[in-house]
Amino acid sequence: MKNIANDIVITGMAAISAAGVGLDPLVTALGEGKSLLKPIPADIAGSDGYLWGKADAFKGGDFMPPLKARKFDRCSLFAVVGAGMALKDAGIDRGSIAAGRIGIVLGCGFGGIANSEEFLRGYFCSGAEGLSPMLFPNTVPNAPASNASIENGLKGPNVTFVQRFCSAESAFMMACRFLQEGRADIILTGGVDELTTAMVRGVKAAGQLRRNGAGFGEGAGILVLERGDHARGRNAVIKGHVGEVRTIGRLIPGLEAEGVDRLLSGVEDIKLAGLSGTAVAEKTLMERLPAVERLETGNIIGRALGMGGLAMAALVLSLPQGAAGLHVAASPEGPYYAIEFRGGSPV
Numbered sequence: 001m002k003n004i005a006n007d008i009v010i011t012g013m014a015a016i017s018a019a020g021v022g023l024d025p026l027v028t029a030l031g032e033g034k035s036l037l038k039p040i041p042a043d044i045a046g047s048d049g050y051l052w053g054k055a056d057a058f059k060g061g062d063f064m065p066p067l068k069a070r071k072f073d074r075c076s077l078f079a080v081v082g083a084g085m086a087l088k089d090a091g092i093d094r095g096s097i098a099a100g101r102i103g104i105v106l107g108c109g110f111g112g113i114a115n116s117e118e119f120l121r122g123y124f125c126s127g128a129e130g131l132s133p134m135l136f137p138n139t140v141p142n143a144p145a146s147n148a149s150i151e152n153g154l155k156g157p158n159v160t161f162v163q164r165f166c167s168a169e170s171a172f173m174m175a176c177r178f179l180q181e182g183r184a185d186i187i188l189t190g191g192v193d194e195l196t197t198a199m200v201r202g203v204k205a206a207g208q209l210r211r212n213g214a215g216f217g218e219g220a221g222i223l224v225l226e227r228g229d230h231a232r233g234r235n236a237v238i239k240g241h242v243g244e245v246r247t248i249g250r251l252i253p254g255l256e257a258e259g260v261d262r263l264l265s266g267v268e269d270i271k272l273a274g275l276s277g278t279a280v281a282e283k284t285l286m287e288r289l290p291a292v293e294r295l296e297t298g299n300i301i302g303r304a305l306g307m308g309g310l311a312m313a314a315l316v317l318s319l320p321q322g323a324a325g326l327h328v329a330a331s332p333e334g335p336y337y338a339i340e341f342r343g344g345s346p347v
Helices: 023-032 074-089 113-130 141-150 162-178 198-207 228-233 256-263 281-288 308-318
Strands: 008-017 051-053 100-108 159-160 186-193 220-227 238-246 269-278 293-296 324-330 334-343
Touching: 008 023, 008 074, 008 162, 008 308, 023 100, 023 308, 074 100, 074 141, 074 186, 074 220, 100 141, 100 162, 100 308, 113 198, 113 334, 141 159, 159 162, 162 186, 162 238, 162 269, 162 308, 162 324, 162 334, 186 308, 220 228, 220 308, 238 256, 256 281, 256 293, 256 334, 269 308, 293 308, 308 324
Parallel strands: 100 159, 100 186, 269 293, 269 324
Antiparallel strands: 008 220, 008 238, 186 220, 238 334, 324 334
């Protein structure tokens, strides 16, 4: 499937990761190129040798009263704070833009896991009396986007995608579609995810810890997409341009080259390729990708189902003005995405 972006620009971004809180720590980490992953305690992973990238510098109480922060799960805190940071970075005055014209579409893989575990533990240990109604609203993956919209006053489209390692990319494509169809003027998109001990133990029990679960990450990567005419009408700084968005469901055995060629069709003159999910493990994809500099954030801040938002933000931040870049994401057995970006005006 090919999707033409039709004059969609990026006017703001936000990043929360193992690198720190904000865009500057992420830029610094990318420039240094050193892994920020730390060992997972052996009592959690079952043995030594596993790594994760916890966003240790992030504290919800730094951005809101601690009592209020307690009502959110960690993933929702990432989304609420990240959305506010992205709106501020975009210079958006919510008082001058109708709330119904600003939406949010996020990818999320493990949001709600911690609350779900606690909620169900109460039931299994104490029956119905052990269930906590305070926990239930944050047991679902769409809680982060919903809480972000409530706290930031966004009343436009609100959708959450759980699409394996391409959750953020699936959200990004839907965000572009909403803007194309005129359903909104501004859409916040990207991905959020959190790390929990229960998740790591679950991946270990499923036998996926070494293969697809190596180097976990958490945080939020949010991009503010805006209709070009709307952005120019408010004299916004254009930080990037969105090109074509291509996706295929899976690579059919024996026809992998044909599938990759369809995914990369028309890609030319790119200066930088950003890799997300399990793209680096796809041999045919890596062989047929243009021979340009490659940026893999997973080795630096970790990877997770919703970390594609951080990878896209990292790519846009790394592109010089007018330079073309390509974000490539993959998940085991699909889907696969190729999203074109171009550097915007200098900030």
